[in-house]
Amino acid sequence: MRRSRPVGSRNERPMLTEQESRRYSRQVALPEIGVEGQLRLAAGRVMVVGLGGLGSIAAYYLAAAGVGYLKLIDRDRVALENLNRQILHSTADLDRPKTESAAEKLSRLNPHCRIDALQTTIEDDNAAALLADCALIFDATDNRKTREVLNRLSLRRRVPFVYGGISGWDGMASTFIPGRGACFSCLFPPQPEATESPPSPALGPTAGLVASIQCMETLRLLIGALPQLAGRLLRFSGLTMEFRTLQIDRNPLCPVCGSSQPQHHSTP
Amino acid sequence: MNTAIRITVNGMPEDVSPSTTLADLVNLFREMDRDLIVEHNGRFVFPQDYASIQVAADDRVEFIHPNFGG
Numbered sequence: 001m002r003r004s005r006p007v008g009s010r011n012e013r014p015m016l017t018e019q020e021s022r023r024y025s026r027q028v029a030l031p032e033i034g035v036e037g038q039l040r041l042a043a044g045r046v047m048v049v050g051l052g053g054l055g056s057i058a059a060y061y062l063a064a065a066g067v068g069y070l071k072l073i074d075r076d077r078v079a080l081e082n083l084n085r086q087i088l089h090s091t092a093d094l095d096r097p098k099t100e101s102a103a104e105k106l107s108r109l110n111p112h113c114r115i116d117a118l119q120t121t122i123e124d125d126n127a128a129a130l131l132a133d134c135a136l137i138f139d140a141t142d143n144r145k146t147r148e149v150l151n152r153l154s155l156r157r158r159v160p161f162v163y164g165g166i167s168g169w170d171g172m173a174s175t176f177i178p179g180r181g182a183c184f185s186c187l188f189p190p191q192p193e194a195t196e197s198p199p200s201p202a203l204g205p206t207a208g209l210v211a212s213i214q215c216m217e218t219l220r221l222l223i224g225a226l227p228q229l230a231g232r233l234l235r236f237s238g239l240t241m242e243f244r245t246l247q248i249d250r251n252p253l254c255p256v257c258g259s260s261q262p263q264h265h266s267t268p
Numbered sequence: 269m270n271t272a273i274r275i276t277v278n279g280m281p282e283d284v285s286p287s288t289t290l291a292d293l294v295n296l297f298r299e300m301d302r303d304l305i306v307e308h309n310g311r312f313v314f315p316q317d318y319a320s321i322q323v324a325a326d327d328r329v330e331f332i333h334p335n336f337g338g
Contacts, residue, residue: 054338142338144303165335172335188334189315191302200337207338233312235332246307246332251314 006040006224007135007160013039020112024066037223038066042112044222045069047134049122049150051098052076053207054164054214055140056088061215062138063106063113067222070106071134072117074098085204122146127153137161138218140211142199144188148256151176151184155257160221162229164214168201169238171210174229174248175217178257181231182248185256206238273325284323291318297331304331 016038021028028038044067048059051074062070078086078093078101086098093101099117106115122130127149131137137150137159147163154161155178163184164173176183213234217227233246252258272283277297284293290306290313298304306313307330308321323329 050338052338140338142336144334144336147336164338166337167333167335170333170335186314187305187312188303197336200335202337246310246312248312251316253314253316 006044007221013042015039016042020066023110023112027065032225033219033223040223041066041219042068044136045071045134046136046138046218046222047071047073047131048138048140049073049146050140050142051086051088051102052082052140052142053085053166053202053204054211055098055102056086057208057211058138058140058215058218059102059106060088060109061212062218063110063115065215065219066110067113067218069114069134070116071130071132072099072102072115073120073122073130074102074117075119075121085202085207087204122149124149124152128157131157131159135159136218136221138214139163139165140214143197144191147184147188148190151256154178155183160227162214162217162221164210166200166202166206166210168203169206170236171206171238172233172235173210173213173217174233175221175227177227177230182250183254183257186251186254186258187233187248189251190255203238206236209236209238273323275323275325275327275329277329278331286322286324288323289319290321290323290329293323293329294318294331303334303336305334306330307332 024038027033046067048055048070051072077095077097078089088105089101097119099119103115103117137154139147139150141147150161158178161176217229221227231248233248235244273286274281274283309328
């Protein structure tokens with residue numbers, strides 16, 4: 001696997017503890033990860049926005065894999081209609097903030113993972129402060145508007161943005177690396193009169209599948225492997241059991257990252 | 269003389285006039301989703317190009333509905 005600089009890794013420790021070596025042994029055995037990759041995961045800082053269907057799976061897998069720091073953002077409380085898919089939460093958590101439920105489960109799962117869980121709404125004016133020094137934006141939101149906020153944040157702060165979305169049996173995912181190809185709005189141009197759409201049908205396994213794909217991209221980026229979905233949209237349909245990918249180029253007329261906008265190029 | 273050409277839209281055969289553009293197809297098939305994105309012969313098409321791209325016989329056009337749930 002080709003390596004690039006891992007996103008945001010700093011303060012890497014020289015070695016794994018004995019406990020960590022055992023806990024992560026099955027993935028450290030992967031040549032692409034190894035001890036070096038595992039230490040990079042431990043130094044990884046990820047902001048997960050949304051603790052619903054996608055976020056449940058994402059937060060669990062990222063914490064289990066040994067990502068050192070997770071900042072979790074969600075404004076909602078656990079509701080009964082969440083529980084067909086949001087498996088981070090359980091019946092006993094009804095009416096609790098999702099952040100509180102999540103922090104409890106994840107700390108129990110992996111005490112090596114540091115969790116900050118904030119019950120708030122992410123918007124343009126607080127996004128940069130929430131991101132702080134997180135090196136990756138994990139999209140587990142359920143609407144277009146918040147994804148547009150995350151896209152602007154990604155471009156402004158030059159932080160990778162790993163998108164995933166579901167609708168019923170279908171899902172899609174892509175990775176947006178500022179300065180390298182398309183952004184979210186090149187793919188999904190902003191709609192002037194966008195209104196909040198009603199909740200779309202949601203099936204647990206679809207969320208699990210898409211969030212798992214996003215997690216793989218996230219782990220790749222954290223260990224310094226090249227992302228596989230930058231400049232590509234991966235689509236899955238559970239009705240036909242087909243995966244397809246579509247190449248996405250940067251739109252020169254994109255109203256968010258296009259040539260008429262301030263450039264956000266990073267070094268090539 | 270304008271003989272119809274056969275293309276494939278979302279996997280289904282469609283007969284359209286030879287001067288049909290992607291913009292025409294978008295208007296025809298838009299249904300209620302303003303957000304759909306367009307794949308033409310396996311390539312993603314920017315919205316600003318819809319009006320200038322004419323389809324040819326055997327072309328494949330896919331309208332993709334974004335998934336924004338989570």
